[in-house]
Amino acid sequence: MMQAAVQKNTLMKQPMVVSLKGGASGAEALMYMKSSTGDPHKVLIAYSLIYMLPLSAKIPFNWRELTPLSVIALDQFVLWDNATLPYKNVKEFVDAAKAANPPFKMGGTGSKREDHVLTVFLEKKTGAKFAYLPYKSGGEAATQLVGNHTQANVNNPSENLEVWRAGQVRALCVFDKERIQYKNKVTDTLSWHDIPTCKEEGVDVQYLMLRAMFLPGKVTREQSAFYVDLFKKLTQTAEYKDYMEKQALKPVFLSGKEMLKFLEEDEALNKGLMTEAGFVAK
Structure with missing residues (x-):
């Protein structure tokens, strides 16, 4: 872009060359x-x-x-769970995670990076414990969540866009002090702006990339x-x-x-x- x-x-005037x-x-x-x-x-x-x-x-x-x-x-982070799970809001998810034995599996990109650190932040604020599973990319973390190999991830919005649009995952909250600003519908019924902040849902965690x-x-x-x-x-x-x-x-x-x-x-x-x-x- x-x-x-x-x-x-x-x-x-000069050309711009991208080098990875x-x-x-x-x-x-x-x-x-x-x-x-x-x-x-x-x-x-x-x-x-x-x-x-x-x-x-x-x-x-x-x-x-x-x-x-x-x-x-x-870049914002969202707490996602699989749409087939019964936890339809943050409280239900956190309560279930705190009671889970073995602990819920949280997928994310890499180890000791943003997703992993945010998972630790979430544990600190809620008292829940998660088994963090590092993957090579947000796309792989999304695939694992859809396949029910993990119970949740904290992917960026774009990383879960297609599986959210397909109704395979549920967006529980965004880790920011304000909602995502975009109000055009992404799924049949929801826009990015319809996702509540985690603070609105009782979990005061703000984390941006x-x-x-x-x-x-x-x-x-x-x-x-x-x-x-x-x-x-x-x-x-x-x-x-x-x-x-x-x-x-x-x-x-x-x-x-x-x-x-x-x-x-x-x-x-x-x-x-x-x-x-x-x-x-x-």
Whole structure:
């Protein structure tokens, strides 16, 4: 989306080339950017792993070594169960999970990553215990839930979109302080906005996934300002707005001190949860 929107709207003259560096669960990309000090031609699209991966894998990386540009979106998490299960709201689900022996199985993407940390957060707030099962992707976690191999997952909206639309899973609540803004019907009867917040349902858990842009460290102020302006314009395009709604992403734009404040607070939340769960490498 980003590459196409930049080119279609002529937001910059130079071509934008997307390079995927997914090795070592994202560590390859982080170390690549760290080693590119002073190079204004490389931009990182970062997720929450920028502060989670150094903690769990003990890689020599700190996001402060890069140049923060802007937060361009946030991805929300939803508590889902299988539509054939009898738990039609959060209270019924939590009560059943607390009484379950053996514990309910919670599927998620990866280990010691966002889904796993959120599961720990949910346990802390509800008193329920879950057996967390890591999968390679949100799509695999969705398949396992549909097949009744797990009782729940905390997939992002887009990861469970098709199985929700097909009536195979139930959206119990969204882990945010406000409902998802999109009101167009996704299933026959429900829109994203119809999903209550977990706080509305009695579980005060708020957890969002970062979508942010960074340059390498030690670039000039002018170079940084160019990209902040570029990504601000990107968020105003029709392509960006359409993508946000289709993926049920939360549109937001933070830069400068606002972005730094968000990163510091989000890092502290994740570090606290990961430390409590024993996910921080010794």
